[in-house]
Amino acid sequence: MLPPYRIKVVEPIPFLSAEERRHALAGAGYNPFNLRAEQITIDLLSDSGTGATSVAQEAVAALGDESYAGARSWFRFVAEVQDLTGYPHILPVHQGRAGERILFTNLLKPGQICISNTHFDTTHANVHLAGAEPRDLPCAEAADLDSVDPFKGNIDLDALERVLNGPDGERVGLVLITVTNNGLGAQPVSMANLEAVRDLCRRHRVPFYLDAARFAENAWLVSRREPGYRTWSPRQIARRAFELADGCVVSLKKDGLSAVGGFIGLRDPDLHARCEANLIATEGFSTYGGLAGHDLERLAQGLREVVDPAYLRARAAATSRLAQMINDEGVDLIQPPGIHALYLNAGRLLPHLAAHQFPGHALGCQLYLDGGIRCAELGSLYLGRLDDQHRLVSPAPFELVRLAIPRRVYSDEHFQYVAAILADIAKDPERVPGYRIVSSPPLLRHFKVRLEPV
């Protein structure tokens, strides 16, 4: 599958010796978040803000209008977002989590519940910070990592209905569906699931919002996997998804094809007025929201490019090829492969490590030590419960490692390199040591935790 672009500007990548990598990781407290970019050969930590921009994006960026209020670039951006989403009220933010904070503090009341297919980590934290309780209700199929069910990102509709009809029903202040489900394998959510959520929320008078960071990738997978949408364009599918919800919060660092950006989309004018006041006080005036004019221009252009079927087809195919290479080396990952990331089943690859030795983290560290590859653990280090001595008291359901794929950045040769490093680990997994926590912050542990091998 040919990517519909060629490379025009390149950036060198560093190659360190094994000794230098050992030293770098020890200095980072065995936490890849603490590594410096110049210590990394292939960076699969995140697909957020890490993509390549296009010549068209850089050309319009030069036209960026940096006026404090009412900039031309704002009007171009807002017209694009309104056309894509259909929401009358758009508030710009510098990134997704700023939108989450503003939306949740104005929509949720302390003591309320926010229900999701899966809250992303900052989303989870921002629901908490608003005084509400985040509750995940992923569909049952999501628990079977090997199942190739096409829509494992769906919310469990029966469970949602039970909560809405039950004693906690009155406390549900928001249903938030994450497309695609980043916390659970980059799995898409079907349009049928979104329609059913819309119906339930209407009946119970609960607001229904999308966390739509990967709206275009979800739309692509719907067009491939859901009967009834095969003739729809990704843009039409995305538009329909936004139409089903009452509003959205979107990080544009993913499908905005830019380094920064986000927005809140709303129908409710009163909520818009409250959020706007908060935005002006904390992010910036409502025609820039913490973004420069040149960012707004890149984003407006990026939102056109990201729904191009040729782009989405090539991106999905590239991820699938990497998944196939990894499978061929005998390493399992969450099936079926999504688009923005692959999730390695570290628990299965490293059975000699117990959950309290953090097998996902151990695999992530080994990928760095052996190949300078950076990625993120999604297992007991991220999701497990610890006691005061940082001992694991309740493990995560799965021990995973996420290989996030930046957009338009790496080629098949880079992916072959990743697969080869993994293959070496898979040949002799017992050489991978476990890890122990040395120090840990109370909130969003995985970002700042320090560890050591045991």
Ligand code: F0G
């Ligand atoms: N929602 C989802 C589903 C996300 O994946 C992210 C970020 C956010 C919200 C927050 O957006 O970073 O712009 O503030 N995900 C990145 C990742 C960081 O690596 O998955 P943000």
